[in-house]
Amino acid sequence: MQETPRGLRLHIGLFGRRNVGKSSLINALTGQAVSIVSDQPGTTTDPVEKPLELAPIGPVLFVDTAGIDDDGALGQARVRRTEAVLERVDLALLVLGPEGVSRFETDLAATLRDRGTPMLVVRNKADLAAPQAAAGLGAEALAVSALTGAGIDELRQAITRLAPAARLEEPRLAGDLVPAGELAVLVVPIDLGAPKGRLILPQVQVIREMLDSDALTLVVKERELSGALERLKTPPRLVICDSQVVLKACADTPPTIPLTTFSILMARFKADLDRLAAGAAAIPRLKPGDRVLIGETCGHHPLADDIGRVKIPRWLNQYVGGGIKIEVAAGKDFPDDLSPYALIIQCGGCTVTRRAMLARLDRAGRQGVPMTNYGVAISLLQGVLPRALGCFPSALAAFERAAAS
Ligand SMILES: Nc1nc2c(ncn2[C@@H]2O[C@H](COP(=O)(O)OP(=O)(O)OP(=O)(O)O)[C@@H](O)[C@H]2O)c(=O)[nH]1
Ligand code: SF4
Ligand SMILES: [Mg+2]
Incomplete structure (x- = not known):
């Protein structure tokens, strides 16, 4: 696995009316042609996602959305898809054009505030007209131009400043359950459902957390579990199994040894x-x-x-x-x-x-x-x-x- 998985990235969404320059801003922030730009309102119709390493924050995922405003031609489906993005991002960029603030921006800002999602107001197209005030939206506002690049560095810095608080704190997956020097046994069935040549994310993440906390890991298939436990001089602190083999893992693990499943750990983590x-x-x-x-x-x-x-x-x-x-x-x-x-x-x-x-x-x-x-x-x-x-x-x-x- 070379790339940081999507679920572990900071998700940054761009929202605003049509044609304010959301897609242009993503391209300016990433330095890549991620999203299609045109002077036709309604160019972006479906959310576009771009994973990126954004120094110094690290792995982020930009999500460009379809502009929403009161044009009746807009499909309800498109509006719904944009609204669905609203509830899953960690940080929102509320993009304004030279037209300034209307009911759409105040409504969007209110929704984001209700959800507790941090936001930045981005007054784009500053090259065209002096940006209008963005008072009343209750968030820090920056003037930028996606076209000339003016203000883009400052926007990146503002994102960097908000990033640590934006990402909801996640409990550790399992690292807190196994002290340094102690052992976790992972039970991983290798059946037809197992992906070729790799382990799935929660398994990799648990191994990584054990390394982070100086704990030990032993990875076995369900058939090898009881033999492995017999060979150990000291019993493990925890057995973590795939849910699909939980019955067998419970039967093969002495009741004095705590046991849980990867999926239960994910319920706590996510x-x-x-x-x-x-x-x-x-x-x-x-x-x-x-x-x-x-x-x-x-x-x-x-x-x-x-x-x-x-x-x-x-x-x-x-x-x-x-x-x-x-x-x-x-x-x-x-x-x-x-x-x-x-x-x-x-x-x-x-x-x-x-x-x-x-x-x-x-x-x-x-x-x-x-x-x-x-x-x-x-x-x-x-x-x-x-x-x-x-x-x-x-x-x-x-x-x-x-x-x-
Ligand atoms: N002058 C100027 N034009 C810009 C700027 N940013 C974007 N534009 C232009 O504004 C138009 C719309 O840009 P897009 O990035 O497609 O806007 P959008 O918000 O993604 O639009 P939809 O996808 O339709 O919602 C394009 O013609 C861009 O070239 C800017 O900072 N200054
Ligand atoms: S837990 Fe399984 S079904 Fe859910 S997102 Fe991950 S791989 Fe997909
Ligand atoms: Mg667009």
């Missing part, structure tokens, strides 16, 4: 494990005919025995006794209206920001729809949830409270 654990309490209440939404944040090609599309639906139907209607929301699209669903089961979200995952969780919460994640759901369906949540007492308590209520 979202909120307590809330996702509480959501799993809805599983025993499901009845035939209920609709369950599977949320995936990437658009990977489903495999023959795909976890989200085949295995979880199968285990869920076995558990409930059949008749569960499964729907999948793949990629960045996630329905606004979640009310038809009795439960949402969300993937680890390795490709998106923590803000994006929390936005999904908040939306489900507002609509009173329980939401859990793959790892929590699978551990419950396999009957080992208390074991898999053993190192997270508050999550286990949240599940038990929700189950009792």
Whole structure:
């Protein structure tokens, strides 16, 4: 893996009315022709993403959006796609043209403030006219010209200044669970679903965190787990397994050794494990005919025995006794209206920001729809949830409270 994965980058979105120069600004900031520019309003129709190393911040992802204003010809779909970007970025650049501030900018600024997303106001096209005041938007404003490059360095510096606070703090994936000098055993099945020639992101990330905290890592397949544990003079501090082998890993690991799954670690890292654990309490209440939404944040090609599309639906139907209607929301699209669903089961979200995952969780919460994640759901369906949540007492308590209520 050469590049920093998308989900670990600072996501910076550009928003504003059509033709104010959003795409031109991305090109000026990156020094590359990332996005198509033209004097035709409405040139950008779909969000355009550009990963980049932006010194001294490091890896960022710029997201250019379609301009939104009151032109009736604008498709609702386009507006929705821009709004969806609004909820997943860490930092927003609100771009103004010489026309200055209108209702669109004040509305956008209010939405961003409500979400707690830091923003910068960028008064573009300063070469054409003296930039108008941007008072009332409640954010630092800079005058720039994407055309001449004036002010672009200052904009880069302002982004650099806001970056540390913009990125929502993520708990560590597992580094805090294993002290220096202690051992973590990772159980990684190598089946048809395993990507060729590499490990998946959460596995790589855990190994990296163990190195960062001077801990040790042993990586084995599920068949080798019990033999490996027998050979160790000192038991490991933690066993972390792929959710799909959690039943076997639990059986092969003495109960005195804490055990959890990569997906449960992702629930804590990317979202909120307590809330996702509480959501799993809805599983025993499901009845035939209920609709369950599977949320995936990437658009990977489903495999023959795909976890989200085949295995979880199968285990869920076995558990409930059949008749569960499964729907999948793949990629960045996630329905606004979640009310038809009795439960949402969300993937680890390795490709998106923590803000994006929390936005999904908040939306489900507002609509009173329980939401859990793959790892929590699978551990419950396999009957080992208390074991898999053993190192997270508050999550286990949240599940038990929700189950009792
Ligand atoms: N004079 C001047 N023209 C600019 C500047 N920035 C952009 N433009 C021009 O403004 C027009 C629109 O630029 P775009 O970058 O396509 O604007 P956009 O905001 O991405 O537009 P949509 O994708 O349609 O929403 C183009 O003709 C650009 O060349 C600037 O700083 N000064
Ligand atoms: S389905 Fe979710 S967790 Fe799995 S690879 Fe895609 S984004 Fe990552
Ligand atoms: Mg554009």
